[in-house]
Amino acid sequence: MPFPGSVGSLLRLLRERRWNALGATLSRGTFPAALFRWNVMFIFRLAGRVVLPERDRPQLRVRWGDSRDEGALQRIRPRAGGYEGNFARGHRLVIGEVEGLPVACVWLELGPVHVSRPNAYSFAIPRDGVWLYGTEIVPAFRGRGLFRLLYHGTLGLLAEIDRTRIYSAVERENVVALRANDAIGACRLWEYRVLRLAGLTWHDARPLAPGVGRRHMGVGKWSGADATACAAEAVDQLPVTR
Protein backbone atom coordinates (compact mmCIF):
# COMPACT_ATOMS: atom_id res chain seq x y z
CA MET A 1 0.00 0.00 0.00
CA PRO A 2 1.69 3.21 -1.11
CA PHE A 3 -0.34 5.60 1.08
CA PRO A 4 -1.42 3.72 4.17
CA GLY A 5 -3.98 5.63 6.21
CA SER A 6 -3.60 8.83 4.20
CA VAL A 7 -6.11 8.46 1.37
CA GLY A 8 -8.46 10.74 3.35
CA SER A 9 -5.82 13.49 3.57
CA LEU A 10 -5.05 13.20 -0.14
CA LEU A 11 -8.74 13.56 -1.01
CA ARG A 12 -9.00 16.54 1.32
CA LEU A 13 -6.02 18.28 -0.33
CA LEU A 14 -7.59 17.54 -3.73
CA ARG A 15 -10.96 18.93 -2.64
CA GLU A 16 -9.30 22.04 -1.24
CA ARG A 17 -7.19 22.44 -4.42
CA ARG A 18 -3.96 22.67 -2.42
CA TRP A 19 -1.81 21.59 -5.33
CA ASN A 20 1.60 22.26 -3.75
CA ALA A 21 0.75 20.31 -0.62
CA LEU A 22 -0.82 17.54 -2.70
CA GLY A 23 2.31 17.21 -4.86
CA ALA A 24 4.54 17.10 -1.80
CA THR A 25 2.34 14.51 -0.04
CA LEU A 26 2.18 12.33 -3.15
CA SER A 27 5.93 12.37 -3.68
CA ARG A 28 6.52 11.65 0.00
CA GLY A 29 3.89 8.94 0.13
CA THR A 30 5.55 6.98 -2.66
CA PHE A 31 8.26 5.63 -0.35
CA PRO A 32 8.55 5.19 3.42
CA ALA A 33 10.26 8.24 4.98
CA ALA A 34 13.50 6.42 5.73
CA LEU A 35 13.76 5.14 2.15
CA PHE A 36 13.25 8.47 0.42
CA ARG A 37 12.27 11.90 1.65
CA TRP A 38 13.24 15.41 0.65
CA ASN A 39 11.75 18.22 2.69
CA VAL A 40 12.40 21.89 3.36
CA MET A 41 10.77 23.69 6.26
CA PHE A 42 11.00 26.74 8.45
CA ILE A 43 10.91 26.71 12.24
CA PHE A 44 9.13 29.74 13.68
CA ARG A 45 9.03 31.37 17.10
CA LEU A 46 6.11 33.54 18.13
CA ALA A 47 6.52 35.53 21.33
CA GLY A 48 5.03 38.69 22.78
CA ARG A 49 1.76 40.02 21.48
CA VAL A 50 -0.18 39.47 18.29
CA VAL A 51 -1.75 42.77 17.29
CA LEU A 52 -5.43 42.59 16.30
CA PRO A 53 -7.13 44.90 13.80
CA GLU A 54 -9.00 47.76 15.47
CA ARG A 55 -11.97 47.69 13.12
CA ASP A 56 -13.97 45.01 11.30
CA ARG A 57 -12.47 42.32 13.49
CA PRO A 58 -14.01 38.88 12.91
CA GLN A 59 -15.18 37.13 16.06
CA LEU A 60 -13.46 33.99 17.30
CA ARG A 61 -13.79 32.56 20.78
CA VAL A 62 -10.68 30.61 21.68
CA ARG A 63 -10.83 28.00 24.46
CA TRP A 64 -9.03 24.91 25.72
CA GLY A 65 -10.36 21.69 24.25
CA ASP A 66 -10.38 18.16 25.61
CA SER A 67 -11.34 14.62 24.63
CA ARG A 68 -15.04 15.60 24.59
CA ASP A 69 -14.18 17.64 21.45
CA GLU A 70 -13.59 14.53 19.31
CA GLY A 71 -16.76 15.31 17.30
CA ALA A 72 -15.65 18.92 16.75
CA LEU A 73 -12.19 17.75 15.70
CA GLN A 74 -13.67 15.32 13.20
CA ARG A 75 -15.64 18.21 11.66
CA ILE A 76 -12.60 20.49 11.56
CA ARG A 77 -10.14 17.89 10.29
CA PRO A 78 -11.53 14.39 9.77
CA ARG A 79 -9.10 11.67 10.83
CA ALA A 80 -9.83 7.97 10.54
CA GLY A 81 -8.01 6.92 13.74
CA GLY A 82 -9.43 9.77 15.83
CA TYR A 83 -7.46 12.06 18.15
CA GLU A 84 -7.29 9.97 21.31
CA GLY A 85 -3.57 9.35 20.77
CA ASN A 86 -2.80 13.08 20.97
CA PHE A 87 -4.54 13.35 24.34
CA ALA A 88 -2.84 10.17 25.56
CA ARG A 89 0.54 11.78 24.80
CA GLY A 90 -0.43 14.74 26.98
CA HIS A 91 -0.80 17.21 24.10
CA ARG A 92 -3.14 20.12 24.74
CA LEU A 93 -5.89 21.18 22.36
CA VAL A 94 -7.11 24.69 21.57
CA ILE A 95 -10.44 25.19 19.79
CA GLY A 96 -11.67 28.32 18.01
CA GLU A 97 -15.41 28.90 17.72
CA VAL A 98 -17.53 31.29 15.68
CA GLU A 99 -20.98 31.75 17.21
CA GLY A 100 -20.62 28.50 19.12
CA LEU A 101 -19.50 26.51 16.05
CA PRO A 102 -16.00 24.95 16.31
CA VAL A 103 -14.13 26.08 13.18
CA ALA A 104 -10.45 25.98 14.12
CA CYS A 105 -7.95 24.07 16.20
CA VAL A 106 -4.28 23.86 17.14
CA TRP A 107 -2.36 21.28 19.15
CA LEU A 108 0.36 22.05 21.69
CA GLU A 109 3.20 19.94 23.05
CA LEU A 110 4.55 21.09 26.39
CA GLY A 111 7.98 19.49 26.07
CA PRO A 112 10.71 19.00 26.90
CA VAL A 113 11.38 17.97 23.31
CA HIS A 114 9.45 17.82 20.06
CA VAL A 115 10.38 14.89 17.82
CA SER A 116 9.68 14.66 14.09
CA ARG A 117 10.50 11.09 13.06
CA PRO A 118 9.72 11.45 9.32
CA ASN A 119 11.82 14.61 9.07
CA ALA A 120 14.57 13.26 11.32
CA TYR A 121 14.88 16.05 13.85
CA SER A 122 14.14 16.89 17.44
CA PHE A 123 13.70 20.35 18.90
CA ALA A 124 14.20 21.38 22.52
CA ILE A 125 11.15 23.16 23.89
CA PRO A 126 12.20 25.71 26.50
CA ARG A 127 10.43 25.76 29.87
CA ASP A 128 8.42 28.83 28.90
CA GLY A 129 7.56 27.55 25.43
CA VAL A 130 5.34 25.08 23.60
CA TRP A 131 5.59 23.30 20.26
CA LEU A 132 2.49 23.99 18.16
CA TYR A 133 1.28 21.72 15.37
CA GLY A 134 -1.91 20.76 13.52
CA THR A 135 -3.26 24.26 12.87
CA GLU A 136 -6.48 23.91 10.93
CA ILE A 137 -9.24 26.30 9.98
CA VAL A 138 -12.24 24.80 8.19
CA PRO A 139 -12.21 25.75 4.47
CA ALA A 140 -15.37 27.87 4.65
CA PHE A 141 -13.74 30.11 7.27
CA ARG A 142 -10.30 30.52 5.67
CA GLY A 143 -9.04 33.80 4.28
CA ARG A 144 -11.06 35.87 6.79
CA GLY A 145 -8.26 36.77 9.17
CA LEU A 146 -9.00 34.04 11.74
CA PHE A 147 -5.40 32.82 11.89
CA ARG A 148 -4.32 35.99 13.71
CA LEU A 149 -7.20 35.65 16.20
CA LEU A 150 -6.48 31.97 16.77
CA TYR A 151 -2.82 32.58 17.63
CA HIS A 152 -3.66 35.69 19.68
CA GLY A 153 -6.13 33.62 21.70
CA THR A 154 -3.69 30.72 22.02
CA LEU A 155 -1.03 33.03 23.47
CA GLY A 156 -3.68 34.27 25.92
CA LEU A 157 -4.47 30.72 27.06
CA LEU A 158 -0.77 29.89 27.31
CA ALA A 159 -0.22 32.80 29.70
CA GLU A 160 -2.46 30.89 32.16
CA ILE A 161 0.14 28.11 32.28
CA ASP A 162 3.18 30.43 32.25
CA ARG A 163 4.18 29.74 28.66
CA THR A 164 5.03 32.69 26.47
CA ARG A 165 6.65 31.33 23.31
CA ILE A 166 5.19 29.25 20.51
CA TYR A 167 7.49 27.18 18.28
CA SER A 168 6.24 25.52 15.10
CA ALA A 169 7.40 24.20 11.74
CA VAL A 170 5.91 25.10 8.35
CA GLU A 171 6.81 23.35 5.11
CA ARG A 172 8.13 25.47 2.25
CA GLU A 173 5.24 24.42 0.00
CA ASN A 174 2.65 25.79 2.42
CA VAL A 175 2.80 29.36 1.18
CA VAL A 176 -0.40 30.43 2.96
CA ALA A 177 0.81 29.21 6.36
CA LEU A 178 4.20 30.86 5.80
CA ARG A 179 2.51 34.12 4.88
CA ALA A 180 0.14 33.86 7.84
CA ASN A 181 3.02 33.34 10.29
CA ASP A 182 5.05 36.19 8.82
CA ALA A 183 2.01 38.47 8.95
CA ILE A 184 1.47 38.01 12.71
CA GLY A 185 5.13 38.72 13.47
CA ALA A 186 6.38 35.17 14.05
CA CYS A 187 10.14 35.00 13.60
CA ARG A 188 11.77 32.49 11.22
CA LEU A 189 14.46 30.87 13.38
CA TRP A 190 15.74 28.01 11.26
CA GLU A 191 15.55 26.75 7.73
CA TYR A 192 15.78 22.97 7.82
CA ARG A 193 16.43 20.69 4.85
CA VAL A 194 16.42 16.94 5.08
CA LEU A 195 17.23 14.24 2.56
CA ARG A 196 16.62 10.61 3.48
CA LEU A 197 17.74 7.95 1.07
CA ALA A 198 17.86 4.20 1.60
CA GLY A 199 18.16 4.51 5.37
CA LEU A 200 20.76 7.31 5.30
CA THR A 201 19.84 10.79 6.50
CA TRP A 202 21.47 14.09 5.59
CA HIS A 203 20.38 17.41 7.06
CA ASP A 204 21.20 21.08 6.74
CA ALA A 205 19.87 23.42 9.44
CA ARG A 206 20.61 27.09 8.84
CA PRO A 207 19.97 29.73 11.51
CA LEU A 208 17.90 32.66 10.26
CA ALA A 209 17.82 34.74 13.45
CA PRO A 210 20.68 36.02 15.60
CA GLY A 211 21.79 33.85 18.52
CA VAL A 212 19.64 30.77 17.84
CA GLY A 213 22.64 28.55 17.18
CA ARG A 214 25.24 27.60 14.59
CA ARG A 215 24.57 26.02 11.23
CA HIS A 216 24.46 22.21 11.41
CA MET A 217 25.03 20.21 8.29
CA GLY A 218 25.81 16.54 8.06
CA VAL A 219 24.76 12.95 8.21
CA GLY A 220 22.17 11.76 10.74
CA LYS A 221 19.41 13.44 12.66
CA TRP A 222 19.40 17.04 13.81
CA SER A 223 18.89 18.05 17.45
CA GLY A 224 17.73 21.65 17.21
CA ALA A 225 16.97 24.36 19.74
CA ASP A 226 16.54 28.07 20.21
CA ALA A 227 19.80 28.92 21.95
CA THR A 228 18.41 32.33 22.93
CA ALA A 229 15.93 30.46 25.17
CA CYS A 230 17.86 27.36 26.37
CA ALA A 231 21.16 27.26 28.19
CA ALA A 232 23.68 25.62 25.86
CA GLU A 233 24.49 22.91 28.42
CA ALA A 234 20.78 22.01 28.74
CA VAL A 235 20.58 21.59 24.97
CA ASP A 236 23.61 19.28 25.01
CA GLN A 237 21.92 17.06 27.60
CA LEU A 238 18.76 16.54 25.60
CA PRO A 239 18.04 13.01 24.46
CA VAL A 240 19.05 12.38 20.86
CA THR A 241 16.22 10.52 19.17
CA ARG A 242 16.96 7.56 16.95
Ligand SMILES: CC(C)(COP(=O)(O)OP(=O)(O)OC[C@H]1O[C@@H](n2cnc3c(N)ncnc32)[C@H](O)[C@@H]1OP(=O)(O)O)[C@@H](O)C(=O)NCCC(=O)NCCS
Ligand atom coordinates in the same frame (compact mmCIF):
# COMPACT_ATOMS: atom_id res chain seq x y z
C1 LIG B 1 -2.97 28.14 6.92
C2 LIG B 1 -4.30 28.56 7.56
C3 LIG B 1 -4.32 28.12 9.02
C4 LIG B 1 -4.40 30.10 7.47
O1 LIG B 1 -5.57 30.53 8.13
P1 LIG B 1 -6.56 31.63 7.50
O2 LIG B 1 -7.56 31.99 8.55
O3 LIG B 1 -7.08 31.15 6.20
O4 LIG B 1 -5.57 32.84 7.25
P2 LIG B 1 -5.94 34.39 7.32
O5 LIG B 1 -7.21 34.69 6.60
O6 LIG B 1 -5.88 34.83 8.75
O7 LIG B 1 -4.72 35.00 6.50
C5 LIG B 1 -3.42 35.01 7.05
C6 LIG B 1 -2.47 35.58 6.01
O8 LIG B 1 -2.35 34.68 4.91
C7 LIG B 1 -2.75 35.34 3.72
N1 LIG B 1 -3.55 34.41 2.95
C8 LIG B 1 -4.73 33.83 3.32
N2 LIG B 1 -5.17 33.03 2.33
C9 LIG B 1 -4.28 33.13 1.32
C10 LIG B 1 -4.17 32.53 0.04
N3 LIG B 1 -5.09 31.67 -0.41
N4 LIG B 1 -3.10 32.84 -0.71
C11 LIG B 1 -2.14 33.69 -0.27
N5 LIG B 1 -2.18 34.30 0.95
C12 LIG B 1 -3.23 34.01 1.72
C13 LIG B 1 -3.61 36.50 4.16
O9 LIG B 1 -3.56 37.54 3.21
C14 LIG B 1 -2.96 36.91 5.44
O10 LIG B 1 -1.80 37.69 5.22
P3 LIG B 1 -1.86 39.28 5.44
O11 LIG B 1 -2.25 39.48 6.89
O12 LIG B 1 -0.46 39.71 5.12
O13 LIG B 1 -2.92 39.77 4.50
C15 LIG B 1 -5.54 27.94 6.82
O14 LIG B 1 -5.46 28.30 5.47
C16 LIG B 1 -5.62 26.42 6.94
O15 LIG B 1 -6.25 25.89 7.86
N6 LIG B 1 -4.98 25.70 5.98
C17 LIG B 1 -4.97 24.23 5.96
C18 LIG B 1 -4.13 23.61 7.07
C19 LIG B 1 -2.73 24.17 7.11
O16 LIG B 1 -2.06 24.35 6.10
N7 LIG B 1 -2.27 24.41 8.34
C20 LIG B 1 -0.95 24.94 8.61
C21 LIG B 1 -0.02 23.83 8.94
S1 LIG B 1 1.57 24.50 9.37
